[in-house]
Amino acid sequence: MIEATKLSKTFTTHKKEPGLKASIKSLFVRNTITKHAVKEVSFRVDEGEIVGLVGANGAGKTTLVKMLAGVIHPTSGDARVLGHVPWKRSNDFRRQIALIMGQKAQLWWDLPAADSFLLLREIYQIPEPKFRATLDYLVGVLEVKEQLTVQVRRLSLGERMKMELIAALLHGPRVVYLDEPTIGLDLTAQRAIRDFILKYREEHRPAMLLTSHYMEDIERLCKRILIIREGEIVYDGLLEKVVQTYADHKVVTAHLHKRPEPVKETDELRAMGQVEKCNDLLIKLRVPRLRVAEVAGELLKRYPVADLAIEEVDVGTIIEKIMRERSA
């Protein structure tokens, strides 16, 4: 459904030093810098898949999404979305995609969302019965019936995002680009949006490409992720494999029966693993995968353990680590 082949995008921007002198100089001479926002990126996304695009600010996530949505032209490379070249912007292509930008309102700000939906019906030429059925379904699932007639600018951020989702999905797109759909939302609204995306994916099976800074979005929604760093894809694979591949250790936490003296960070403890925390109530160690069982046994033998937990390292931490390694 989405196929990118060696897709690259280079931007040239002006550079200006601070200060009045530099401002005057820039009226006559301008220095430019070239930024390689996306470098020879190749991947594919199939029907029914939600792929998470993960990376730091400025890594090239949004630029990639913009190219695949046909908003901007690439500098080089090729892409096919539903068999179309996105940046040729054929109407047939545009009728089958949706772009949801969490940071950019797409609805008409001064009107109730219902008015925007009527206009979108005409733009996408959605037959009236299909429009009614889809609208009723989306409004019902997202629970925003009461807000349909309220001016968009008067809605809460969460309600507005729900309306944006409805606006983007009214025409039943087969490819959906979600750029930070939960940004700025409170936890309840984030959860509602995530639940909706999952439900929608199950029922309609579009290909979805999701960018988000919230690891919970990625963990809840995506089985597969692309990690992008300085415009390059540094990891393309299953989310669970990231942990297995890149986390060479686990976290072992021993909760202790209350002791009169806190546990000291002794050589004996350091020999078991990297000590993250130790006090009178718990010992927390980062232990190489192969030694987990052995260390767990040692802890049980040597300390008054009340409870023992062995956990994978947080996926967000691992992703951060991958990005750090590559930049170094």
Add this chain to the structure above:
Amino acid sequence: MRLFWSIVGVQVRKRMAYRTDFWINSIVAFAAELGVAYFIVAAMFSGGDRVGEFSRHGMLLYYISVILIGKVVRSTDMEHVIAGDIYDGSLSRYLVYPTSFFFMKYATQIGSLVPSLVQIFLFGAWVPFVLGVPEGLQITPWTVAMCAVALFLGNALHFLVTYPIELVSFWADNCWSLMVLHRIVAGLLGGVLLPLTLFPAWSQKVLAILPFKYMFSFPVDALLGRVTPAAFFQGVGVAIGWCAIMACISAMVWRRGTLQYTGVGM
């Protein structure tokens, strides 16, 4: 066409969403401009009874007409909107819609004309009855019909001239000064600041082939019966010719510009 009227409808509703602004724009702004026109005419005629071929009465009628018609032609609410869309990345959402950006913006600017049309029907229609039509001028159903055609073309031509200027934002980020320049030039050479007949005789042929006359002066002259049927059809032909030229230029600039577009702000 259904989409066109839907966009017009949305814009009309948007303009009516803020009733204070709507009525200020419809009544207060018009009253203020009427006052300005009165004082300009009073100053022009302080030294005599006639300026060129205009009597004081005729000049007042000309200015009121050009104010009202100018509002319909210019659709002031739309100024800098397209450039702003490019500048802040709002254009991105239009690029994913399966329809033409030009088409959407043209329909939007037609919808923005509502306050101006309210002014024309509420205030413009009674002006000739109160002031009376001076000797040498005439307002008849035929001149009103000619004016309507010229007004439609004037609005389209103004949009088509403004559109590629706003698209300069693809390269220059901000083209506000170009828009101001265009407004001044169009106002001067289109007959908003002064009736074109007051310009020197040698300039009349040049003014007749430039597009600006067909935005403002031509519809007003058509309304006041200052255009013969032959001159009217000739003027319509020139206006259509300019619309075609500007449409070609717009398409070219758009094609090149969208290659440059980076969608910043998205």
